[in-house]
Every structure is written in C-alpha cells, then in structure tokens.
Amino acid sequence: MSATEPGEITVLLREWGSGKTESTEHLFELVYPQLRNIAGALFRGERPENLLQPTCVVNELFLKLVRQRSLRFEDREHFYSLSARIMRRVLVDHARSERRQKRDGGLSVPLHEGMAWIDAKHAELIDLDQVLGELEELDQRKCRMIELRFFMGFTVAETAELLNISTASVDRDLSFVRGWLYDRLHTG
Amino acid sequence: MREDADIWDQLQALFHLAEATPENERDRVLAENCSDPELLRRVQAIYHGAHVEMEEGPIQPWNGFVLSNKIGPYSILRHLGTGGLGSVYLVERMVGGIVQRSALKVLAPHAAGAAFVERFHREQHILASLEHPNITRLLDAGLGEDGQPYLVMEFVNGVHLNNYCDEKHLPISERLELFLQVCDAVAYAHRNLVVHLDLKPSNILVTPNGIVKLLDFGTSKLIKLDSLLTTTISATPAYASPEQLRNDAVTTSCDIYSLGAVLFELLSGRRPNQNASLAILIERAMNEQEPESLQQAVTEVAATNRGLTENRLCTVLSGDLANVVAKCLRPRAKDRYASVDALAGDIQRYRDGRTVMARPQTRLYRVGKFVRRNRKVVAAGVLMNGVILASLSYGAWRQQQAIREGQRALRMQTFMYRLFKLANSNYTGKPAPTIPEFLKLGVKMLPDYIKNPGDLREAQLGLAESMYENGELDDAQKVFTATIASAKASGDISAEAESEAFSGNIAFLQGQMESGKALTAHALELSRRREVSPAVRVWSEIYYAWNREDNGFRDDKNVQLLRSAVQEARDHNLSPHETADALYNLGSDLELRGSLDEAEQVFRQALQVYGEDPSVLCEQSEVFGDLAYISDMRGNIPASLPLYQSAYDGYKQCSGPDSRGTLTEEEYLAGALIKLGRAREAYPMMVASMPKWRKMLGSSPDLAEPLNFMALADVETGHFMEGEKAAQEMVEVQTGKVEASDRRFGASHLLWARALAGQGRYREALPHAELADTLLNRGAVSAGAKKAGSDAHSELLEIQSKLASR
Numbered sequence: 001m002s003a004t005e006p007g008e009i010t011v012l013l014r015e016w017g018s019g020k021t022e023s024t025e026h027l028f029e030l031v032y033p034q035l036r037n038i039a040g041a042l043f044r045g046e047r048p049e050n051l052l053q054p055t056c057v058v059n060e061l062f063l064k065l066v067r068q069r070s071l072r073f074e075d076r077e078h079f080y081s082l083s084a085r086i087m088r089r090v091l092v093d094h095a096r097s098e099r100r101q102k103r104d105g106g107l108s109v110p111l112h113e114g115m116a117w118i119d120a121k122h123a124e125l126i127d128l129d130q131v132l133g134e135l136e137e138l139d140q141r142k143c144r145m146i147e148l149r150f151f152m153g154f155t156v157a158e159t160a161e162l163l164n165i166s167t168a169s170v171d172r173d174l175s176f177v178r179g180w181l182y183d184r185l186h187t188g
Numbered sequence: 189m190r191e192d193a194d195i196w197d198q199l200q201a202l203f204h205l206a207e208a209t210p211e212n213e214r215d216r217v218l219a220e221n222c223s224d225p226e227l228l229r230r231v232q233a234i235y236h237g238a239h240v241e242m243e244e245g246p247i248q249p250w251n252g253f254v255l256s257n258k259i260g261p262y263s264i265l266r267h268l269g270t271g272g273l274g275s276v277y278l279v280e281r282m283v284g285g286i287v288q289r290s291a292l293k294v295l296a297p298h299a300a301g302a303a304f305v306e307r308f309h310r311e312q313h314i315l316a317s318l319e320h321p322n323i324t325r326l327l328d329a330g331l332g333e334d335g336q337p338y339l340v341m342e343f344v345n346g347v348h349l350n351n352y353c354d355e356k357h358l359p360i361s362e363r364l365e366l367f368l369q370v371c372d373a374v375a376y377a378h379r380n381l382v383v384h385l386d387l388k389p390s391n392i393l394v395t396p397n398g399i400v401k402l403l404d405f406g407t408s409k410l411i412k413l414d415s416l417l418t419t420t421i422s423a424t425p426a427y428a429s430p431e432q433l434r435n436d437a438v439t440t441s442c443d444i445y446s447l448g449a450v451l452f453e454l455l456s457g458r459r460p461n462q463n464a465s466l467a468i469l470i471e472r473a474m475n476e477q478e479p480e481s482l483q484q485a486v487t488e489v490a491a492t493n494r495g496l497t498e499n500r501l502c503t504v505l506s507g508d509l510a511n512v513v514a515k516c517l518r519p520r521a522k523d524r525y526a527s528v529d530a531l532a533g534d535i536q537r538y539r540d541g542r543t544v545m546a547r548p549q550t551r552l553y554r555v556g557k558f559v560r561r562n563r564k565v566v567a568a569g570v571l572m573n574g575v576i577l578a579s580l581s582y583g584a585w586r587q588q589q590a591i592r593e594g595q596r597a598l599r600m601q602t603f604m605y606r607l608f609k610l611a612n613s614n615y616t617g618k619p620a621p622t623i624p625e626f627l628k629l630g631v632k633m634l635p636d637y638i639k640n641p642g643d644l645r646e647a648q649l650g651l652a653e654s655m656y657e658n659g660e661l662d663d664a665q666k667v668f669t670a671t672i673a674s675a676k677a678s679g680d681i682s683a684e685a686e687s688e689a690f691s692g693n694i695a696f697l698q699g700q701m702e703s704g705k706a707l708t709a710h711a712l713e714l715s716r717r718r719e720v721s722p723a724v725r726v727w728s729e730i731y732y733a734w735n736r737e738d739n740g741f742r743d744d745k746n747v748q749l750l751r752s753a754v755q756e757a758r759d760h761n762l763s764p765h766e767t768a769d770a771l772y773n774l775g776s777d778l779e780l781r782g783s784l785d786e787a788e789q790v791f792r793q794a795l796q797v798y799g800e801d802p803s804v805l806c807e808q809s810e811v812f813g814d815l816a817y818i819s820d821m822r823g824n825i826p827a828s829l830p831l832y833q834s835a836y837d838g839y840k841q842c843s844g845p846d847s848r849g850t851l852t853e854e855e856y857l858a859g860a861l862i863k864l865g866r867a868r869e870a871y872p873m874m875v876a877s878m879p880k881w882r883k884m885l886g887s888s889p890d891l892a893e894p895l896n897f898m899a900l901a902d903v904e905t906g907h908f909m910e911g912e913k914a915a916q917e918m919v920e921v922q923t924g925k926v927e928a929s930d931r932r933f934g935a936s937h938l939l940w941a942r943a944l945a946g947q948g949r950y951r952e953a954l955p956h957a958e959l960a961d962t963l964l965n966r967g968a969v970s971a972g973a974k975k976a977g978s979d980a981h982s983e984l985l986e987i988q989s990k991l992a993s994r
Contacts, residue, residue, distance in 0.1 A: 080467065083467075134192075137193070138192055138193055138196055139196065152465075152467055153465050153466055153467060154465045154467060154468070155463055155464070155465050155468075157463065158464070158465055158467075158468055172204060172207075175203075175207065175238050176199075176200055176203050176204070176234065176238065178237065178238050179203065179233075179234035179235055179236070179237035179238030179239075180199075180234050180237065181237070182234075182236075182237025182238070182240055183230070183233045183234050183236075183237045186237070187233070
C-alpha cells in the first residue's frame with residue numbers, strides 16, 4: 001500500500017461509486033492482498049477468540065484505506081459499501097482455500113450474531129456468497145444492506161443512515177432477506 | 189416455478205403482511221391474499237427462515253469449557269465465569285505443602301500463540317512487581333496438555349464495578365470513592381511503567397468489603413499481536429482511546445481515556461458511544477470527534493440506580509463533573525489530563541468543593557486567542573506606500589532600549605535608524621512593502637552593520653521579537669534559535685534567557701509542548717541570576733506560567749508566578765507596556781480559572797496602564813474584548829456593547845479589517861446589537877464578514893460560529909431564506925465533527941425552524957423546532973442555557989399553534 005499515491009484510492013472509490021468496473025479491479029488489487037493476509041491470520045487463530053468475528057477485520061481495512069488523508073466522507077457510503085464487498089470476497093476466498101486444504105479448524109465462527117446460523121469458516125459461507133450474488137441481481141439495495149450489516153457490522157441505525165432510509169425500513173427488509181436467504185440455502 | 193425476479197415485489201408484500209398478522213390468523217389471511225399455491229409456499233418458507241433462529245439457536249462460539257479436571261499443575265475446583273478472552277476457573281495447587289487457591293483463565297486455543305509463555309516469562313518480573321492492594325496479581329502462565337494457554341491470577345471474590353454500584357443504588361459520592369481507588373491502582377502501575385490498555389468496567393471488580401480490584405493488567409502486553417495484525421484493540425472497543433482505534437502509538441494517556449469512559453458510565457449509566465459499531469467508532473476516532481455530553485446520557489433508570497430523580501442527576505452531572513469527564517475523553521491525548529494523579533486530584537477537589545482544574549470549552553463559540561501575548565514594541569511599520577510610521581514606535585522603542593545597557597542601546601538606535609532610512613529608500617530596488625519583509629530585510633542586513641557579536645545578538649533579538657509580534661512565528665523562531673546558540677557560546681546569560689523565553693513561547697504556540705516546556709523552564713531558571721534584567725525575568729515568568737496554565741499543566745504555583753511577575757514589573761518600574769502585559773496575562777489566567785471578578789479588576793488595571801499609547805492598540809483591544817465577554821456572560825448586554833465596540837475598533841486599526849481578531853470582535857459586536865434589538869445594524873456587518881470567514885476557515889466546524897450570528901441576523905431582519913441556508917450550513921459543517929446531541933445543534937435547528945416559520949413553512953419547521961426543544965432543554969442549568977431552552981420551547985409552541993389553526 002505504500003506505493004499508492006494518496007488520493008488514488010479516493011478517485012478509484014468515486015469511480016467505483018459511479019459504476020466504472022475497471023477501477024474496481026484496480027482497487028481490489030490494491031487492498032485485497034492485505035486483507036487476505038489478515039483474514040488468514042485471523043482464521044489461523046492468532047488472535048483472541050472473540051476477535052475472530054470477521055467484522056473486526058474492518059479495522060484493518062479502514063485504517064489502511066482511510067490513512068489516505070484525502071478520503072472525504074462524502075464518499076462514506078461508497079467507501080463502506082466497497083469495504084463490505086471486499087470483506088465478503090476475502091472471507092469467501094478464505095473459506096474456499098480452507099475447504100481445499102481440508103483444514104479442520106474445529107473452531108466455529110458465526111458470521112454475525114444477527115446471522116448466527118452461518119458459520120463463517122464453513123462451506124456455508126461459500127454458498128451464502130453465491131446466493132448473495134443472486135440477491136444482487138434481484139435487489140441491489142438489499143444486497144448492500146446485508147453486506148453493510150453483516151459483513152461490516154454496522155448497527156441497524158447506522159445502516160439506515162448510510163443508505164438514507166429509515167431504521168424501520170432496514171428492519172423490515174433485513175427480516176425479509178434473512179428469510180429469503182435461509183430458504184435459498186436450505187432448498188435444492 | 190416462477191423466477192423470483194417476477195414475483196419479488198409480491199413476495200415481500202405477502203411476507204410483510206404475514207409479519208403484521210397475529211399467529212392464529214396468519215394462514216387464513218395469507219390464503220385470502222394469495223391464490224397461487226406455489227407463491228404461498230414460498231412466502232411461508234421465507235417466513236419460517238426469518239424466524240428460524242429462535243428455534244435452532246445460534247452456533248455457539250468456543251467458550252473454553254474444559255472437560256478434564258486438571259490443567260497443568262492446577263486442579264479445577266469450579267467454573268467461575270466466561271469472559272471475553274475465555275473461561276475462568278477456581279483452581280488450587282499445592283505449593284510447599286500449602287494449598288493455594290487462584291483464578292485460572294483458559295484462553296482460546298492459539299489465542300496467544302507459541303511465544304505466549306515465553307513472553308510471560310519476559311514480562312513477568314515487571315508484572316510480578318506490581319504490588320498494590322487494588323491490583324490482582326498475575327501469578328503464572330503456561331500451556332495445558334492440549335496446548336491450551338492459560339493465565340493464573342490472584343483469586344478475587346467480587347462483582348463487576350457497575351453491577352456493584354447499581355445493586356446497592358450507590359450515590360455519586362460513593363461511586364467517586366470507588367473510582368479513586370481505581371485511579372490509585374492505575375497511577376501506581378504507570379509509575380512502574382505498566383500500561384493497562386484495556387480498562388473497562390468488566391475488568392474492575394469490587395469485593396464485598398468495597399475494595400476495588402483491577403484485572404488483566406499487562407494482559408494486553410502478553411497477548412501481543414504479530415506484525416500482520418497491527419491493532420491493539422480488545423474485545424470492547426467502546427472504552428478504547430481514539431489513538432488505539434486508529435492504531436497510533438499507545439501511551440499512558442490511553443488509560444486516561446479509558447478511565448474517562450468508565451467514569452462516564454459510572455456517573456450516567458451508559459458508556460460513551462453506546463450504540464456505535466466498530467466501524468463508526470473508528471470513523472469518529474479518525475475525525476477526532478469531541479466527547480459526548482455527560483448529562484445527555486442520563487436516563488430514568490440510571491437516576492434511580494443513583495438514588496436521584498432524572499432531573500437532579502442531570503443537574504449534578506452538568507457542572508464540574510462534566511468537565512472532568514470531558515477532559516479525559518478529549519480526542520487528542522495532549523488535551524487530556526497529563527496523568528492519572530491529575531485526574532484523581534480534580535475528583536478530590538470536586539468532592540472537597542474546591543475549583544477543579546478542568547475547564548469546559550466555555551468559549552464554545554469563541555475560538556482561542558489568536559493575538560500574540562506579551563509583545564514588545566514593534567520597531568517600525570512600513571505601509572504599502574512605503575511610508576514609515578517610524579516616529580511613534582521608534583520613540584517607544586527607544587524607551588524600551590533604555591532598560592538595557594546604555595551603550596548597546598545607542599548602537600541599536602543607530603542601526604535601527606539606518607535601517608528605517610534604507611527601507612524607505614531603494615536599497616533593494618524597491619521598498620519593503622510589508623512589515624515581515626522589512627524585518628526579514630533587517631535580519632539579512634544586520635551583519636553588514638554590526639560586527640560585535642553581543643550587539644549583533646541584541647539586534648537580532650530586537651528584530652526577532654518584532655517578527656514574533658507580527659505573527660511571523662517561523663521566521664522569529666529561526667532567529668531565536670540562532671541567538672540562543674550565540675548567547676550560549678558567549679556566556680551571555682541574559683540574552684540566552686530572553687531568547688529561550690520567547691522561543692519556548694513560540695514552541696507552545698506551534699503545539700510543541702515538550703520543547704516549549706523545556707525552553708521556558710530553562711529560561712525561568714536562568715532568569716533568577718543576577719545578571720539578567722528584571723524585564724527578562726518578568727517575561728520568563730510570564731511565558732513559563734501562562735503556557736503551563738493554558739496547556740493543561742495547571743498549578744496554583746503558576747498563578748503565584750504570574751502575580752509575582754506583575755509585582756516585579758511594578759517594583760522595577762518597567763515600562764507601562766510591560767507592566768500592562770504582565771497584568772493582562774494574570775487576568776487571562778484568572779478568567780481561565782473562573783475567577784471572573786478578580787479577572788475583571790486586573791483587566792481594568794491593565795487598561796489603565798496601557799493608557800493612550802497607540803502602539804499598544806492590539807493589546808488594549810484584546811482586553812476590551814475580554815471585559816466585554818465577561819459582561820456578556822453575566823447577561824449584562826448593555827454594558828458589553830461599548831466594550832465590544834472598542835475592541836472591534838481597536839483591532840481593526842491595529843491588525844486590519846480582515847484579521848481573525850477583528851472579525852471575531854465584529855461578530856460578537858453584532859451579537860450584542862441583536863440582543864439589544866438592533867439587528868438592522870448587525871445585519872450588514874455579518875453579510876460583509878461572511879466571505880472573509882469562508883476564506884479563512886474553509887469548511888472547518890469553526891465556521892459554525894460566524895454562521896450562527898449570520899443566521900441570527902438574517903432571521904431578526906426578515907431575511908428568512910438566507911437564514912434557512914445559513915442554519916442548514918451550520919448543521920452541515922458540524923455534522924460528523926460534533927456529537928449529535930450537542931447543544932450547538934440545538935441552536936442551529938432553532939434558527940432553522942425560525943427561518944422556515946418566517947416563510948410560513950410551518951410543517952417543515954416543526955421537526956427542527958422539536959429537535960431544538962429537546963436538545964436545548966435537556967439538562968439546561970445556567971441562566972443562559974435555560975433561556976435558550978425556553979426560547980426553543982416558545983418557538984415550538986408557536987409553530988404548533990400555527991399548524992393547529994389551519
């Protein structure tokens with residue numbers, strides 16, 4: 001990350017926010033390897049147990065990205081949505097490699113207490129990721145909501161504020177999506 | 189089966205209908221509204237999925253439950269509890285024929301890594317040396333047969349601090365008593381160079397005898413993180429200092445922050461940043477957000493747990509206690525208490541009914557003083573058209589120089605005279621158009637004219653002090669650094685002291701606390717020697733004492749020093765200017781400490797001494813501004829008006845119409861006019877000054893202050909649309925930087941409401957008025973605050989009645 005120009009990330013974020021996919025790839029490239037290492041360390045258990053919650057990885061990402069001082073918080077929603085998206089990819093890739101190497105960690109790590117039936121270290125996460133891909137096709141806003149809430153660990157109130165809707169809307173939508181996800185993951 | 193895409197909206201609609209319907213009617217209602225069996229089945233499946241957690245239960249994270257009854261050499265007696273890092277057991281072991289009982293904490297497997305035990309043994313001598321009645325000792329560490337790392341601690345029969353206090357409904361005074369025990373322990377640890385880094389209520393136990401016991405000291409150090417994982421954040425980031433959240437350097441100040449968070453909760457019933465996720469906490473740390481207000485956190489339950497009514501608790505927590513807590517929770521470490529002892533000292537002062545050192549940011553809207561302190565007379569001013577205002581200031585300068593050695597003074601005079609002439613002629617091809625350039629020119633020319641090192645030093649000092657007076661701090665600092673070196677080389681104690689005093693003061697102004705402290709302290713020490721002139725001694729005392737006071741190193745000795753500086757200036761018949769400056773600094777300190785009556789007296793003395801000397805106009809104006817503010821704060825607006833006027837006029841003349849000092853006095857003048865019903869005069873003043881403020885401040889939250897006056901002027905003169913914009917901007921510029929429940933938002937929303945109401949847009953005004961009413965009436969204690977609250981309430985009532993009559 002030290003080779004990154006300050007401001008480059010901001011520019012890329014803005015482009016990502018306006019749908020330019022090429023910059024997304026570049027941005028992922030910048031941030032992703034770091035996060036993968038961190039996630040790996042996390043899941044090897046090199047941290048006190050309760051910090052294995054994936055949402056605590058947000059700190060690493062946040063610090064690394066926000067250290068580019070020119071990051072303005074008008075880009076907040078972009079930034080956090082992107083962080084959540086990256087987090088998801090990191091965790092899923094890690095779960096894939098765990099499965100490949102047939103590692104039996106023994107340790108269960110719930111993704112989030114709000115979705116405590118998903119074990120983040122398990123193959124379930126990979127399936128979840130796939131289903132989230134379907135959700136994004138159906139309803140992009142709800143997909144973002146799930147990512148913000150469960151991959152970044154925002155509270156309902158904070159999620160509502162970021163998406164500029166009411167907390168009641170968030171509660172309702174999350175309720176529905178959780179049900180839908182469960183249904184998709186347990187059928188077929 | 190139809191694609192979900194086609195039925196997406198229907199699925200949701202039916203789902204929400206199901207959620208809204210009582211259980212016994214659900215199936216019926218769904219069937220009524222949905223004729224497609226496939227769709228119905230999907231909805232039911234989704235509904236089931238949404239509520240399934242209740243049935244199956246979440247995956248249990250590992251909780252460190254041990255199955256055998258021995259770990260290492262310890263026999264397990266019973267399970268005590270499960271904490272953040274693992275489970276704790278009561279264990280016993282035979283040591284030299286005696287049975288020893290202790291508490292053993294099993295950590296998550298691989299939580300500490302293989303190096304864990306090694307680290308323990310390394311740290312052990314430090315951790316074991318912590319012997320204090322309020323600290324549980326760390327006894328041992330090891331790895332069980334299965335490789336489980338464990339820690340062994342002194343067993344404590346106790347309850348978590350908050351539970352203990354709430355169960356007994358302990359009043360504030362007794363909670364503070366317990367807190368002082370905590371401070372005692374932490375202060376002791378700091379003296380032994382151990383930082384806790386994870387202070388929180390669950391780490392503080394209280395025994396049935398009311399003795400506090402701190403847990404997990406040094407654990408943070410042991411469970412050290414590898415290079416990949418760079419944070420030191422523990423399980424509950426809510427109590428972590430901003431620098432820990434930002435992953436900056438950790439110091440003892442982190443513990444002070446955490447102590448502040450614990451105190452916050454102990455007093456108000458909830459912790460700061462209660463409902464914030466980790467990401468938001470980090471964001472707030474990044475933004476250096478100011479601390480929450482203590483009294484806003486109060487709830488009825490909390491009040492009951494403290495044996496008080498909600499209102500009473502609000503009142504208790506709105507005075508000095510609020511300041512003490514706030515001073516622990518400042519986003520920047522340098523703004524907090526410098527040590528745990530200082531914090532404990534203030535709490536003790538509070539309990540004794542004495543004045544605490546922690547001051548509120550009283551000048552919520554009055555930004556820190558930007559005018560320099562204790563100036564010497566400037567050598568000369570050169571205006572844009574090249575004319576030198578030499579005569580007046582030169583004369584005064586000559587008077588100054590009479591204090592020094594006669595010979596040297598004479599030489600200096602000659603030099604300065606020549607300098608003036610040169611600056612006015614075309615020595616460099618054009619006259620120096622500004623004072624800073626003129627001074628720089630002087631410094632450059634000096635060696636050509638003055639060969640004797642002593643004289644050169646004197647000249648440099650004179651010019652550097654002039655640069656300083658003009659606010660050219662960096663340039664001045666460069667010259668002072670040179671004069672310090674030169675003075676040391678020549679053994680010129682007086683010049684060394686003088687240079688260090690000024691240099692130290694500049695260091696403070698530039699935020700370099702350590703350097704400032706060192707320089708001013710050394711200057712003070714040197715100034716006690718005989719060969720140093722009284723003037724230099726007075727400056728040394730003032731710079732040393734004032735900077736300590738202003739930067740959090742409060743001490744009654746400092747006030748003494750400032751008083752003795754005044755006395756000394758009088759005894760030695762120093763110039764009126766120097767005496768008045770000494771008085772001014774004393775007055776400022778008294779004001780800072782809240783002794784308003786004495787401050788006012790001292791300020792008036794300063795004014796008297798300044799007299800009619802036009803070269804001290806800036807200083808005088810500052811005093812007028814202070815006096816005006818004191819009157820204002822007391823509610824005596826008619827008295828404040830002429831004072832603000834004098835301050836403003838004076839500033840404008842001495843530092844120009846666009847300087848921050850001038851603009852600040854102007855907005856306060858406008859404010860006073862508005863309060864006296866003369867908004868029509870205030871309005872053009874604010875309109876003219878707003879662009880200057882914007883140029884100076886950009887989008888800093890400080891812009892809220894002038895916006896406040898602008899919006900007020902708008903609303904009072906019927907410019908409601910402009911007022912609406914200004915109020916809106918006020919909110920925007922503070923959002924994210926200031927706690928959402930802060931009274932300033934209340935003021936902003938009230939103005940917004942008034943502006944909307946003025947346009948007849950009552951419906952839109954209502955939510956703003958409601959918000960203002962809530963924010964401004966909560967915990968309003970002072971007369972000013974109560975008035976603001978009742979104004980907000982009146983506005984709300986009026987808007988409501990307007991809406992009702994439609």
